[in-house]
Amino acid sequence: MRVLIIGAGGYVGSRLIPALLEDRHQVAARARDLHKLDAFWWGDAVRGVELDATEDDSVRAAIAADPSL
Structure with a gap:
């Protein structure tokens, strides 16, 4: 999913x-500053x-750019 x-x-x-990744889900992540996501493993x-x-x-616009969301 x-x-x-x-x-x-x-x-x-x-x-x-x-937990989502462990269950093999595809994850799109939103944060105020996307560069901060790099701090996580x-x-x-x-x-x-x-x-x-x-x-x-x-x-x-985000959904239009990736209709799979």
Whole structure:
């Protein structure tokens, strides 16, 4: 399954992603600063997504760029 995690660098997201990867899900990760995802061991195993969840146009653009989300 493909999963989009918004807040990937936060407390819950950063702990959820390893469990999803262990279960062989494809993970797209959203964080305020995508470069911060590199600090996690799983940073190379996810696809970084730029979007602002409070902006409808930003969410639409992210989904349009990757309809699998």
